[in-house]
Amino acid sequence: MIDFALQKTLHTAEGELPFNVSARIERGQFVGLYGVSGAGKTSVLRMLAGFMKPDDGYIKVGSDFWFYGEEAFHMPTQHRSIGFVFQDYALFPNMNVEENIAFALRKNESRTIVDELLELTGLKNLAKRKIQTLSGGQQQRVALARAIAKRPALLLLDEPLSALDSGMRAQLQETLLDVHKRYGLTTILVSHNAEEMVKLADTVIHLENGRFQRQMPPASFFLNGEDSSGLKGRVVSIAPNGEVVVQIESGVLRLKSVRQDVRVNDHVDISCDVDMYHLKKS
Amino acid sequence: MIELDPIWLTLKLALNTTLILFIVAVPLAYLLSVKKTVFSLFIEAIVSMPLVLPPTVIGFYLLLAFSPANFFGHWLEETFDIRVVFSYSGLLIASVIYSLPFMVHPVQSGFSSLPPSLREASYSLGKSKWETFLKVLLPNIKPSLLTGIVLTFAHTVGEFGVVLMIGGNIPGKTRTGSIAIYDEVEAFNYHNANVYAGILLALSFSILLVLYAFNRKAGQSKFY
DSSP: EEEEEEEOOOOOOTEEEEEEEEEEEEEOOOOEOOOOOOOHHHHHHHHTTTTSSSSSEEEETTTTTEGGGGGGGEGGGGGSOOEOOTTTTTOOOSBBBBHHHHTOOOOOSSSHHHHHHHTTTTOGTTTTTTTGGHHHHHHHHHHHHHHHHOOOOOOEEETTTSOOOHHHHHHHHHHHHHHHHHHHOOOEEOOOHHHHHHHHHHHHEEEEEEEEEEOOOOHHHHSSSSSSTOOEEEEEEEEETTEEEETTTEEEEEEEOOSOOTTTOOOEEEEEEOOOEEEOOO | OOOOHHHHHHHHHHHHHHHHHHHHHHHHHHHHHHHHSSHHHHHHHHHHHHHHSSSSHHHHHHHHHHHSSSSSHHHHHHHHHHOOHHHHHHHHHHHHHHHHHHOOOOOOOOOOHSOOHHHHHHTTOOOOOHHIIIIIGGGGGHHHHHHHHHHHHHHHHHHHHHHHHHHHTTTTTTHHHHHHHHHHHHTOOHHHHHHHHHHHHHHHHHHHHHHHHHHHHHHHOOOO
């Protein structure tokens, strides 16, 4: 379990912003960190990673403290069990794909994980390629594989898919879910894309002006009418057990406990309350 | 037969200056690129002084500082038996100071142009600051390192004022190529002056040509 309370005065373009965020994340959860630009999402990630030092508060991972303001304890990034995927990928241009991933290994550590990750992320044929010859989506895969190679407890993703087109985005979302489950990671994803949150996250933390707003299941959060963008889609299939597959712009949603008043090929607006999804013909 | 000693001396001086500056200036440039304190502001200003000061001014102060008649020079001679003025070591010290910005500036801007996320990514992979510096940062500023090396070398080859002030004009000891040219012209030996000048011209031109060719090649495969 990861438990944190972070306080800091941030200096932003609009002046000083008091930052105060706390949350508790269960092991193995996929957490979405949502909010408009400047809400402090990236700051949360950077503090968890140790790139930015909070003024006060604590970060507790399992039984270890990574930061403890009262005792002025700040564990260096190097000692935290994290993987970080940057918005600009931050791949090392002096190394090829394989070398970038293998850079995460400790001395004399077996290279099996590198081959496994190359395979898993579909980069096997590109292993010897230089970074600058890859497309954005391919670079993002390398960044993801590299972040996972040292088997971190916590995977931090800073808007990793924002620069990709929707097709590539959907593919990478699948890969993300796949590695999250396969390696038993606890993952925190910063995004301001509602659909992405619904698709990937188990729970969403909503930030506003550097403050914790609330934490709730992603679907209820985005479909409650709080977010006017809402979700529209087309029903692809309805299983006998009531599961409805709806195609949305960037992929498909599998919705359980749906009211059965729609048919295949209907165009629907998706909404939900606490434990029930609603599909309304549009 | 024309003496080639001044040319050899020039090359030796330029080579040693470049070597010393590479070792000193690369860490300094890195610190200046990451530390933005008032102290580093002072250091930056001091590093850049040779760009704006007449070489004779620097030479003059070095001459004063190292003169055995003054405290520091006297102390050096008493304690270590080193006499800096009018000697090769004096030339070397003066050249290192005079060429400092030519090594520090390109390397510093190389470091500054690297996105901070490269360093952070390496830390997040558990790598120490030292390992990050050697394996991630340095290899990615190769063109800047080469620019620093070449500019320092070429600039030292072209030194005149500082070298003359602190080294004088002692044949075989402190008479560099540029001083030899001046000397020959003074003595109306235009032929000799021509030979020295031609050698220095060809040398400087080929060094810069190699630099630009390399950087163009590096630029083509540059990442962002």
